Amino acid sequence: MTQQQLSRATFPDLPVYPEKMIQFGEGNFMRAFVDWQLQQMNNKGLFQGSAVLVQPIEQGLGDMLAKQDYLYTVLLNGIMQQQTVNDHEIITSVSRVINPYSDYEGYLALAENDELEFITSNTTEAGIAYRPEDRLADAPPKSFPGKLTALLHRRFQLGKKGFTIIPCELIDRNGEKLKEVVLQYANDWLLGEAFVQWLEQENTFCCSLVDRIVPGYPRDKAQALAEELGYQDNLMVTAEPFLFWVIEGPASLSDRLPLAKAGLNVVVTEDMTPYRERKVHLLNGPHTAMVPLALLAGLETVEDVMNDATYSVFVKKLIEEELIPMLDLPREELQSYAEAVQERFKNPFIRHELTSISLNSISKFKTRLLPVLLRYQREKGVLPKLTTLAFAALLLSYRGDKIERQDGAEVITVFDEAWSRPDEFVGVILKDASLWGEDLTHVPNLVQAIEGYLHQLEASGSRAALQQLI
Template identity: 25%
Template sequence: MTDPRLSARTLARVSTSVARPAYDRAAVRRGVVHLGIGAFHRAHGAAVFEAALNNGDLRWGITAVSLRSAGVRDQMMPQDALYSVLVRDGTSQHVRVVGAVAEVLVAPENPAAVVAALAHPDTRIVTLTITEKGYRLDRASGGLMVGDADVAADLADLTAPRTAAGFLVAGLAARRAADLAPFTVISCDNLSDNGALLRRSVVEIARAHDAALADWIARHGAFPDTMVDRIVPATTDDDIAASSERIGVEDRAMVKTEPFSQWVIEDRFAGARPDFAALGVQLTQAVAPWEATKLRLLNGAHSGIAYLGGLAGDAFVHQFVARPAGRRFVEMLWDEAQATLDPPSGLDIAAYRAALMTRFANAALEHRTHQIASDGSQKLPQRLIEPIRARRAAGQPIEALALAVAAWMRWQDGSDDAGGRFVVDDPLADRLAAARRSTAGGVDALLDAIGADLDAEARAVIARQLRVLTDGGALPAIRRLTGTGA
């Protein structure tokens, strides 16, 4: 007999060891609309708004939106949008049921409902986790991909928006017509200058429809830059089964994560906001140093681990850093990337690196290398290419960074070093596969495909590392670079 499903009706049956909402959900107002309701937001941003509700500020319930499929809605709504967050660190674990999400809308099914939620007077903040590719940005110009079918549709007609930026414009237009102030838009994706880029996209679409609307958004709207950090591995069927035993009911929307969580937001808002500082969120005048540090150290290392570890047969991040050669490679990559940073005041880089290695080694997370390896064309420019450019400008070597980029190139073959096949999960997968098959392993074609403007010397180093990977495999390449035998 299966356990009953988590819901408002069955919440009383949840194990007493599990924390649960300490507020009346019926009294909560929906001050937040979130676009892109995946696992990361449920473990990160929604957990912050949950803390605000538990502290007695009932303005910050969430209307969540899936911009593509109904999958998350179908997980959450049979549970009255309740779900649990499992925090794991070694053998320690803590579970909390979160009630901050009130409803999950599926944008393609009912775009008008999404616009209505954005236009509602209670809405003060819109957050986004739509992944890098969800912004539909042209790498060369930083503007919208005007050739994209959905972008083109939103530039022509916003009756039924298709893109995140299109929905934001439609919602802001409705607010202006109702004489309501704009909401604050907070991107929570790993893009440098994420707020500025999103603002540009929104204003561009608005101007295609109404110049006065575009000017109103530019003048009164707020798009703060942000940095977010929490490792949230994909949930598996085994996780859900174990959760059922742990909490006493079945939770198809559960997420698992680590104890560490960080959110840094530029202190620029268009209206009301929670007491973010009391919730552990850091407000700052300059997000860029925090953002660059995280992108080049945590995310850059993650990409290197994903491709090299995946090629070597390591299913999880902790397996890669358990190897002396793997750990040494990460340290070497950090040494190279750190030299390109201007760390924020008060951040101890040595302590930050040590904490990152501890997080990577957390075997309880089971963070899969193949999960991190997805969408590499969207991630590499800010994680690995930018530090390579900075080091080349300073005349510094790039061996570890180049090996990570070469591993991404080798990944496009769709096979690991043991001959195991996999599907390359990337919006440019077909184009990248063709580039890989071109002359000289496709180094120039692959770099050009992701807008990587690197000089001839950098390209030569990457090409040399790619030959080492192709001829000998990932583990020998790491051992050769690090001088480590194991």
């Protein structure tokens, strides 16, 4: 039976809230992370506001959302604190979507609304970047920071207060980097000292760290869910119940955006560094380490890894013996976080594909695992065996004959050239500072260790190599 499409006609009693936030990005993550949190504050009568969404690129989800009156369902599925969570909720905290490519004046008109106080964004890791060809006269500038600068300039011209800007892009010090690019446009576009002063004094750019796994639209269960829910929703989003958001900003933000007061796992702090290191090394690090080893063994998902006797022990030992000892936080806190991470990895309700995690694995290894490997070697005088084996498996996966490589053309070219000289490969690739930020051939015993592990992986396979170590 065909169900009626989700809309306000289907649910006429759903509330409508005034716009208080501008959100760049209408994709799955932001709708299941930021907008879901707005919903929770609204449910408790603490915020009573909605987000107006801005499409960062010309082709987006705006039209699909409009057909559903900007309503959609978030499905929370997973295990949290050893309890099964299977919940769904219609989200009413999105007011509308503006496509600046087709309605640029409508986009700039957002500057006129005094109730708009916050700006959030997730335009992918590549979104916070300077694009020298962007101009203020463009309608719109192509880059996200260019569009933001144009909007802020219009706000300044109207003599209005600034914004609290909280980017969610997964890059280090995202708020600082966004501000840096906005100031560069202000300078290039000759927008004047008074505007720069207003940017500095009237706006707060916060760095933030986001954490929630959002696999997105449940394609394989969509029809069954439509029957269960009693309506058709083409934009429903699956997410894990776990959520964590660290915002580096003024303490007053906790009152103006009362996320923690709504019972959400949100921290406003003066320094997010310890939280970032914990997440990068204990959640993202094991992801990056498991991917090449597990793919070489024919495993497909994170859950497959955690249900496998060999690979689950690898993850546990990697975290406890090599990662936690290298982090400068209380061990009990790290242990508790690590246990929560492994519980999330086992989530049977979410199919988290290893191939999706493998995107840009070289830059991920550099950020997530290489600092740990180098510190471990400096402090203990030996290499961390599991991290080093994962490094060797990663290098083998970039030969391209066993695993499909998902990376930039320039990175793949570097590997193709290095692999064309197999006898010299390890020395050539570890020497390339463009990949690792430094010449790794200087790390004691690393070249020999990688060569040994590569030989082992080729001769006996990933599983046997791991079993020998653990």
